[in-house]
Amino acid sequence: MSDATASGIASAAARSNRRDIGIKRRYAAERRFKAYGIIAIGIGLCFLAILLWSIISKGYTAFWQTEIRVPITFSEQILGTPEDALKSETKLMMANYPRIARDGLVKLLDIDPSNRKAVTAAGKLISSGTRVALRDIVLKDLSVIGTTQDVWLYASSELDSAMKGQYDLSVPENRRPISDQQLQFIAKLKADGAIAQRFNWGLFTFGASSRAETAGLGVAIIGSFYMMLIVLALALPIGVAASIYLEEFAPKNKFTDLIEVNINNLAAVPSIVFGLLGLAVFINWFGLPRSASLVGGLVLTLMTLPTIIIATRAALRAVPPSIRWAALGLGASKTQTVFHHVLPLAAPGILTGTIIGLAQALGETAPLLLIGMVAFVVNDPATPMDPATALPVQIYMWANEAERAFAERTSGAIIILLAFLAIMNLTAIFLRRRFERRW
Amino acid sequence: MSTPTILLIVFAISLIGAVMAYRRASTLAAAQATQLHSRPVYHASYVACWATIPSLLLLAAWLITAPILISTDIRAKIPEETLAQSELTEGLAYGIVESLGSGLRVLPADERETVTDQTPVKDLSALLRKRGVPVASAGADWMVPLAVELNALQVISRWVMTIAVIVLAGFGAGWGYKKIAPRLRARNSVEGVVRGALIAASSIAILTTIGIVFSMLFETVDFFSRISPAEFFFGTVWEPRFSAAGSTGSAGSFGFIPLLAGTLYIGAVAMLIAVPIGLFAAIYMAEYAKNRSRSVVKPLLEVLAGIPTIVYGFFALVTVGPFLRDLSTEINGLVTGNYSSFIQAQSVLTAGLVMAIMLIPFVSSLSDDIITSVPRSLRDGSLGLGATRSETIKKVVLPAALPGIVSALLLTASRAIGETMIVVLAAGVAANLTLDPFQPMTTITVKIVAQLTGDLEFDSPQTLVAFALGMTLFVITLCLNIYALYIVRKYKEQYE
Numbered sequence: 041m042s043d044a045t046a047s048g049i050a051s052a053a054a055r056s057n058r059r060d061i062g063i064k065r066r067y068a069a070e071r072r073f074k075a076y077g078i079i080a081i082g083i084g085l086c087f088l089a090i091l092l093w094s095i096i097s098k099g100y101t102a103f104w105q106t107e108i109r110v111p112i113t114f115s116e117q118i119l120g121t122p123e124d125a126l127k128s129e130t131k132l133m134m135a136n137y138p139r140i141a142r143d144g145l146v147k148l149l150d151i152d153p154s155n156r157k158a159v160t161a162a163g164k165l166i167s168s169g170t171r172v173a174l175r176d177i178v179l180k181d182l183s184v185i186g187t188t189q190d191v192w193l194y195a196s197s198e199l200d201s202a203m204k205g206q207y208d209l210s211v212p213e214n215r216r217p218i219s220d221q222q223l224q225f226i227a228k229l230k231a232d233g234a235i236a237q238r239f240n241w242g243l244f245t246f247g248a249s250s251r252a253e254t255a256g257l258g259v260a261i262i263g264s265f266y267m268m269l270i271v272l273a274l275a276l277p278i279g280v281a282a283s284i285y286l287e288e289f290a291p292k293n294k295f296t297d298l299i300e301v302n303i304n305n306l307a308a309v310p311s312i313v314f315g316l317l318g319l320a321v322f323i324n325w326f327g328l329p330r331s332a333s334l335v336g337g338l339v340l341t342l343m344t345l346p347t348i349i350i351a352t353r354a355a356l357r358a359v360p361p362s363i364r365w366a367a368l369g370l371g372a373s374k375t376q377t378v379f380h381h382v383l384p385l386a387a388p389g390i391l392t393g394t395i396i397g398l399a400q401a402l403g404e405t406a407p408l409l410l411i412g413m414v415a416f417v418v419n420d421p422a423t424p425m426d427p428a429t430a431l432p433v434q435i436y437m438w439a440n441e442a443e444r445a446f447a448e449r450t451s452g453a454i455i456i457l458l459a460f461l462a463i464m465n466l467t468a469i470f471l472r473r474r475f476e477r478r479w
Numbered sequence: 480m481s482t483p484t485i486l487l488i489v490f491a492i493s494l495i496g497a498v499m500a501y502r503r504a505s506t507l508a509a510a511q512a513t514q515l516h517s518r519p520v521y522h523a524s525y526v527a528c529w530a531t532i533p534s535l536l537l538l539a540a541w542l543i544t545a546p547i548l549i550s551t552d553i554r555a556k557i558p559e560e561t562l563a564q565s566e567l568t569e570g571l572a573y574g575i576v577e578s579l580g581s582g583l584r585v586l587p588a589d590e591r592e593t594v595t596d597q598t599p600v601k602d603l604s605a606l607l608r609k610r611g612v613p614v615a616s617a618g619a620d621w622m623v624p625l626a627v628e629l630n631a632l633q634v635i636s637r638w639v640m641t642i643a644v645i646v647l648a649g650f651g652a653g654w655g656y657k658k659i660a661p662r663l664r665a666r667n668s669v670e671g672v673v674r675g676a677l678i679a680a681s682s683i684a685i686l687t688t689i690g691i692v693f694s695m696l697f698e699t700v701d702f703f704s705r706i707s708p709a710e711f712f713f714g715t716v717w718e719p720r721f722s723a724a725g726s727t728g729s730a731g732s733f734g735f736i737p738l739l740a741g742t743l744y745i746g747a748v749a750m751l752i753a754v755p756i757g758l759f760a761a762i763y764m765a766e767y768a769k770n771r772s773r774s775v776v777k778p779l780l781e782v783l784a785g786i787p788t789i790v791y792g793f794f795a796l797v798t799v800g801p802f803l804r805d806l807s808t809e810i811n812g813l814v815t816g817n818y819s820s821f822i823q824a825q826s827v828l829t830a831g832l833v834m835a836i837m838l839i840p841f842v843s844s845l846s847d848d849i850i851t852s853v854p855r856s857l858r859d860g861s862l863g864l865g866a867t868r869s870e871t872i873k874k875v876v877l878p879a880a881l882p883g884i885v886s887a888l889l890l891t892a893s894r895a896i897g898e899t900m901i902v903v904l905a906a907g908v909a910a911n912l913t914l915d916p917f918q919p920m921t922t923i924t925v926k927i928v929a930q931l932t933g934d935l936e937f938d939s940p941q942t943l944v945a946f947a948l949g950m951t952l953f954v955i956t957l958c959l960n961i962y963a964l965y966i967v968r969k970y971k972e973q974y975e
Contacts, residue, residue, distance in 0.1 A: 066867050073869035077763025080756045084780050084843070087836045091783075094798045095790065281680035289674060290681075301964075302684040308890060308960045309953065310897020312924050313691060316949040319931065320694030342687050349684070375670040403787025406899035406924070410931045432789045432900075439793045439904060447797060454790050465785060 095458070099451025105240035105253065106195040106203045108166065108229060110144040113188045114178060122182040129179070137174040141166050141193055148234060149225055161221050167194040169254030194242070195235070197252040197445035202226065203237065206444060217444075243452060247418040248429070248437075252445030255438070257453055259417045263333045263428030264402060270337025270424065271344055271401050276394050278341075279348030280383075286349075287356040288378050307346035314343045315407030323411060330412035331427035339411060340401040347400060351393020355386040360479045388475035395468040399461050405432040431457045480641045485538065489648045493530035496652030500526035503659050517666035525665040528672050529655030534648035541640045549632050550577075553625055561621055572622070579626035580633065582607040596624040691953065698946035705940045711735050711947060717910035717921075719930070719941045733944050735951070737910040741827070741920030745906055746895035748831025748916060749838055754888060756835075757842025764843070765850040766872055777847070784840035792904035795833035800824035800905060803832075807917070822917040825907035831916070834901050841891045849883035850876060882970035886963035893959035897952060899924040923948050 118140060120131045142163035143153075151158045170193045177191065178184060201207055202218045203226070213220050229235040246256025282299075290296040318339035322328045328335050359382050367377040408414075413433045421428040429437070435457065438450040504519035515522075554573055562572055579600075583591055586606060594603055600620050659665075703711070714734025760780065764773050807822035822828060853876050861871040877884070907919025908929060930945040 066870070070867045070869045073872070074763070074767055076759045077767060080759035081763055081776055081780070083756050084760055084783070084839050085776070087839070088779060088783055090798075091786070091790075091794055091836065094794060098797070278680045278683055281677045282684065283681075285674075285677035285681045289677060299681050299684055302688050304964065305957065305960055306684060306687060308893055308956065309691070310894075310899070310924070310956055312897065312899045312927055313695075313949055313953050315931075316927070316946060317687070317691045317694050320698060320946070321690055325694075345683065345687070373666065373670060375673055399785065403785075403789070405787065405789040406903075406928065409928050412932075414932055432787055435789050435793065436900070436904075439789075439796060450793060454793060457787065458790070461785060461787070 095451050095454050099448065099453075099455045101204045101206075102243060102448045102452025102455075103240050104204075104237040105242060106200040107192040107236055107238050108145065108195050108199075109190050109234040109236070110141060110148055110166070110193050111188055112140055112144045112174065112191045113147075114140065114185045116186050119178060119185050122185050126182070132178060133175065135175075137171045138163070138166070138168060140174060141170045144191075148232070149228060158221065161219060162225055165196055165199045165222060165225060167196045167253045168251055169194050169249070172254075192236075192238070194253050197443065198222075199226065200253060201444055201448075203235070204448075206448070240452075243449065244456075247420065248416045249418070252441075252443050252449055255446070255449060257431065257434055257456065259420055260429045260431045260434035260453075262420055263336070263413070263417075264431045266333035266421070266424045266428065267337040267340055267430060268398055268402060270334065271341050271398060272394070274338070274341040275344045275348050275397065279345050279394075279397075280352055280390060282345075283349050283352035283356060284378055284383070287353050288382065289374070303346050303349055306342075307350065310406075311343055311404055312406040312410065314339050315410030317342070318407060318411045329425060329427070331415045331417070331429075332425050333413075333421065333428045333430075334424040335411050336408050336413055336428075336430060337424065339407050340404060343404065343407065344397040344401045347397040348390075348394055351396065352386070352390045355389025355393065356382060358389060358479075359385045385477070388471055388477075392468045392472045395464050395471070399464040399468075402464070403432055403457065403461060405430075405436055408433050409436070431460070480637070482538075482542070485641055485644055486535075488645055489531060489534050489538075492645070492648045492652055493527040496526040496530045496656060497523035500656055500659055503656070507659065507661055511661060513661050515661050516664055517669075521665040521669050522659050522663070524669045525663070526652055526655035526659070528669060530648050530652035532672070533651050534644045537647055538640070538644045541636075541644070545636045545640065549629065549636065552632070553629050556625060556628075558621060561619070576622050576625045576629060579603065579607070579622060580629035582610075583626060583630040584633075585610050594623070594627060596627060598623050695946045695950040695953065698943050699950045702940055702943035702947045705943070706733050711944075715912055717926070719944060731941075733940065734910075735948075737912045738921060738923045738926055738948070740912055741906065741910070742896055742922040742924075744916070744920060745827050745830045745834065745902060745922060746892060748827055749834035749895050750888070750892060752832060752835035753838035753842055753891070757839045757891075758846055758884070760839070761843040761846035761850060762872060762877075765847050766868065766876070777844070780840045780843055782840075783836060784844070786837075788837060788898060788900040789904075791833050791837050792900040792902075795829050795901060795905035799833055800826070800829045803829055823907075823919055825905055825919045827906065827916040827918065827920050830902050830906035833905055834895055834898055837898070837901065838891050838895060841894060842887065845887035845890065846880075846884050849880045849887060852883075853879045882966050886967045889959050889963035889966070893956040893963075896959075897924065897956050899928065903928055923952050927952075 119135050124131060142159065145162050145166060146153055146159055149162055151162055153159060173193065174191070195203070198217045199222070202223070207216050207218060209216070209223070226235065242254065242256050244256060244261065245258045246254055247259040249255040282303075286296060286299065290299075318335055322335045322338055323330055363381055363385065364377050367381045368374070372380065408430050413429050414437060415427050415429060417427050417429055431453065435450055435453045438446050438453060441447075441450075501519045501523040504515060504522035508515045508519070517525075550573065553576060554569060557569060557572055557576075562569060582603075583594065586594075590606060594606070600623050603623055603626075711733050712735050714732055715736045716732040716734045717737050719731040719733055764777060768776065801824055803822045803826070804820045804824045808818055808820040811821055812818035857875050857879060858871055861875040862868070866874065902922045903925050906921060906925060908921055908925060909919055910921050910926075911918055913920065927945045927948050930941060930948075
């Protein structure tokens with residue numbers, strides 16, 4: 041009995057001790073819990089850093105392109121005389137320009153022209169894209185025929201990669217794409233100052249090509265631009281009109297409920313489904329051409345609409361009702377109230393939402409694959425009805441190429457795409473900060 | 480006249496009408512010294528509406544119905560016996576007639592007049608080729624009169640349409656102009672039109688859904704008429720052979736199970752990684768982080784959501800995949816001494832890991848919003864009773880936010896299932912049925928892309944299966960989305 045009392049007192053004392061222990065445990069749990077949060081955020085930021093670093097470190101070299109200064113002799117033997125050229129351009133168009141370029145390089149490197157192997161090795165240092173470059177020089181000014189001029193020519197992707205140090209030169213010669221002899225040539229060119237890395241404008245202007253050094257984003261940028269224009273021209277007015285109706289006019293009934301549910305659902309439908317829709321409706325039923333940026337623009341419009349509608353409705357809701365009451369009280373009609381007062385005040389929010397929607401559309405790939413934007417398009421599309429590609433689709437196509445130089449170009453293209461997206465999103469943030477009103 | 484020209488003329492008419500209406504309304508107000516019911520601008524818009532809307536409706540109706548009417552007329556005239564002899568289907572024969580007919584329009588007038596019903600098709604083809612019009616070689620002589628008639632019908636239809644539309648525009652403008660009077664309630668009418676346009680715009684959301692459902696439904700039904708649904712839904716082998724056109728070999732097997740398994744497996748791996756990270760990040764940012772660090776970290780995490788998925792796909796292809804493969808080689812070497820990789824570069828793990836990176840910001844920003852929307856008073860009550868912050872979060876905040884978080888996770892899952900570009904580049908194309916996360920598997924979306932890139936024939940099961948897959952995908956994600964909405968509506972606590 042007394043034992044029991046004693047133990048009861050002891051346990052009470054112990055309990056008061058245990059309370060301290062419990063707090064310690066609980067505080068430890070608290071610290072652990074907090075640490076999990078910090079670790080989670082750390083992992084997330086770490087992923088972001090690795091992703092960006094991996095892309096940028098692989099891709100920044102794509103903005104430079106090795107070029108060789110070659111003394112080119114525009115010989116009359118190969119090109120024909122300027123008089124012939126005036127009569128018919130066929131010979132000029134079809135002439136063997138790579139040969140001219142190779143001969144120039146052979147002369148520059150002091151190779152014996154009868155040493156076939158060396159000549160071939162030298163010829164491989166120059167891009168086959170020189171055909172177009174040299175032809176353009178001649179067509180622009182026929183008087184160069186018969187003269188010798190220094191011309192900066194694109195180097196082949198192997199030489200380019202070698203200059204950028206992307207090949208492991210310690211492996212045996214037959215296992216790397218560039219031979220020891222070619223390395224000697226490069227050393228000689230370097231000593232002469234006839235080789236340089238210049239800013240790669242071609243990356244922005246060229247169309248599709250099977251050679252990495254003459255493959256560019258020109259067609260893709262134009263195609264993406266057309267699509268953005270179409271999305272802007274269709275999704276903005278339709279989206280704003282729909283939001284105005286739903287937010288300002290719509291009575292609460294089954295029909296508007298249906299629209300609301302539809303919009304929320306469309307925002308979560310996988311993008312590839314929109315591609316199927318575009319293929320079945322725009323191409324199969326309406327007979328619009330495949331690969332055209334018009335179809336791409338229409339599909340992206342349908343995809344972007346929910347985003348714009350949701351943003352616009354939020355912007356309209358943020359305008360205080362007192363504005364509407366004031367306008368209505370002064371005798372404005374409902375439509376006048378909305379279009380003269382509410383809409384202008386909501387404009388910054390609408391603009392921000394639109395830009396974010398456009399950025400989303402710019403990065404979208406999957407639906408464009410289905411409507412045939414995966415095409416080898418060499419010439420710039422003149423209208424939205426012409427075959428084109430888009431920036432993300434071009435990235436997809438290059439990612440599937442095996443060549444080393446294409447991996448570099450792919451990363452470069454991604455950097456360009458991300459730069460566009462960053463500019464758009466920063467503009468949106470700037471607009472929001474600058475024009476947003478707090479009531 | 481081309482359609483854009485007609486549009487231009489209609490707009491010119493409506494502009495002229497609007498200007499005249501504006502003047503008339505202004506002078507009326509001044510002359511009669513009475514107040515107009517509506518301001519002159521509304522009278523101008525009123526006339527413009529009368530000029531454009533009926534004529535444009537007519538134009539649209541004509542453009543849609545006329546080709547259908549003409550084609551049924553011509554199709555009815557195709558001689559059936561000759562068609563039966565010539566191995567051509569009716570659609571194909573009509574296609575040739577149509578291309579001949581449209582070729583006729585390209586010809587200059589004097590050459591077109593030389594073509595009569597008796598011209599052999601060879602001469603006509605030669606004429607057309609000279610103008611750069613491609614002509615199918617299967618043309619037959621009986622097609623020429625039909626082509627001539629088709630061309631004539633089309634020319635007549637276009638002329639009648641042009642005249643009708645322009646006359647209607649002019650008539651509408653005149654009608655509106657005549658009705659201008661001080662008491663005309665022009666504003667109300669114009670506002671009615673504006674309202675109609677707004678309703679039309681918001682119906683596009685419904686039209687899109689209908690378009691999605693029906694476009695896929697037709698092709699899916701077509702597909703199931705060739706391949707039985709049981710074979711599709713319960714088959715475990717995916718091997719659609721691309722048979723050459725015309726050959727009657729077997730179409731291959733279209734077992735859907737491996738694709739579904741791959742989709743769910745990759746999605747599950749991604750969710751397993753993304754959910755804890757995203758959820759803990761959201762809790763920390765909502766409950767612990769100071770305003771300043773929150774304003775830096777939150778946008779940085781959201782950058783991850785803004786990166787296009789093709790970039791993630793490329794990242795998986797060139798960085799994560801090879802890294803995991805090399806890592807597994809090292810581990811295998813250290814443990815067993817045998818340096819060979821047990822993780823393939825394209826594998827469930829690669830795709831799941833990279834997809835998880837993409838999903839983290841979705842989980843975190845959606846849950847963040849939900850956690851912050853739990854009212855402050857609940858936290859204060861719990862803290863006041865002596866609970867620590869983490870206890871408050873675990874026992875009070877999270878249970879209150881649970882419905883919202885579950886619905887956020889469902890939305891994230893639906894995104895994981897519908898994701899395309901990452902799995903196209905990182906998951907592989909072989910339709911394996913395996914439990915090993917280090918092996919490649921394939922998904923529904925990968926197969927949709929694979930079946931629909933390249934040359935298409937819209938009547939082979941190899942192409943149509945993509946629509947069946949798309950339909951299944953649409954239904955799965957739709958169910959997830961609707962269930963997410965349902966949970967929020969049903970279990971949401973009302974605090975105000």
